């Protein structure tokens with residue numbers, strides 16, 4: 001696998017252009033544009049006192065807050081330094097030789113599998129199908145590949161924004177339970193979906209060989225603070241994951257933040273109001289640019305295809321950063337991902353794209 005890069009590298013671009021970081025409009029990282037929930041500043045500042053003591057490595061209050069929010073038991077919850085650490089631990093929990101990931105999808109899975117010697121297979125999503133997953137096709141593939149014991153799926157998927165229905169997930173989970181496979185389901189963007197879509201957490205049973213991975217980093221705009229959590233109800237999976245858990249992986253400040261994050265009700269409501277209006281508005285505006293083929297998405301980013309040479313560089317010159325998807329397995333240099341931001345920024349992006357790509361509208 002070629003080296004993956006991630007969105008959000010504003011520092012590097014600002015340095016290149018010799019401008020302050022604040023002047024770059026970053027559409028490359030899919031972070032809530034409302035920023036950090038200001039109601040929680042005080043809590044956060046008070047938590048600085050915690051830096052002189054170790055956090056409780058069992059994180060009882062943090063797990064309780066997450067469990068209450070999700071309507072599950074604290075014992076079903078695992079916490080970590082971002083969703084990435086939870087992914088790493090769940091991937092290590094199963095002693096697999098072969099795993100399956102979608103293509104295209106978030107590149108970290110493959111990197112995490114490969115560094116512990118697990119071979120990664122791909123299920124190629126089809127552009128003609130808007131990159132939606134055909135669950136029966138995936139199950140048929142698994143039936144002929146007995147060596148694949150871990151399946152790592154993303155819903156909504158990054159960078160396509162496509163969700164897997166709860167019905168399809170149930171079908172796959174039942175297959176995994178029956179055939180002793182493990183499903184790792186990354187729902188890092190589930191709370192940033194239009195009309196907040198239901199999570200598979202609500203469907204989980206203690207029989208399910210399923211880990212669900214969630215992130216606080218995207219919704220609460222804390223990629224620098226870092227907080228992620230994992231959920232399983234299966235006793236055997238819990239035991240295996242406990243073996244892999246790193247000690248004190250959530251720092252004392254993130255611990256306190258997480259205990260309080262779901263109390264920021266107004267912020268949560270405003271976030272959904274922003275997304276439910278701005279996401280469809282950006283989709284409609286992008287659809288009207290003839291040189292772009294934008295794919296439907298349920299979440300806070302869009303994948304589009306455009307053959308204009310050096311589009312990313314041309315936008316960078318205008319201080320706009322988008323994510324080129326050339327390092328995603330199954331995509332190429334003509335694919336790009338843009339995050340949904342506030343109304344002014346979204347209009348700026350669309351206008352700049354129109355300027356670069358020609359103004360005639362459909």
Ligand SMILES: Cc1ncc(COP(=O)(O)O)c(C=O)c1O
Pocket residue numbers: 081082083084085106154157158186188189215216217218223227228
């Ligand atoms: C699908 C997906 N899962 C997980 C992550 C990483 O989340 P975190 O920053 O919480 O580690 C990302 C980051 O872009 C992602 O796209």
